[in-house]
Amino acid sequence: MKHLIRKCTACGAYTLAQKCPKCGGQTADPHPPKYSPDDKYVRYRVAERYEGDKDYK
Template sequence: MKMKMHRCNSCNIYTIKNTCPNCDGDLNVIYPPKYSIEDKYGKYRRKLKEEALNGENFNE
């Protein structure tokens, strides 16, 4: 039996069960992003991570 990580659509918790343990809601299977040497969005992810670590507020 393969176990896959799931995320609840309504309460956004992660589980390996077939139904959400909190709300019995629908679950989506979580897949990691594909690895690519030519990472088109790496620059933006690194910038976002740096801003998050510095505590900057991006909603302004």
């Protein structure tokens, strides 16, 4: 099932469009991916999340 609602990455507004009507920024799907215990890529998503964090390690 495809989600219709989208969230602007720049201003945080919710919309149905691909481009934000308020600021013109790109929108993304705000819903997290479906959980699977057999997820092969969880290591990469977690590393990406903490990549910019200086206190991590």
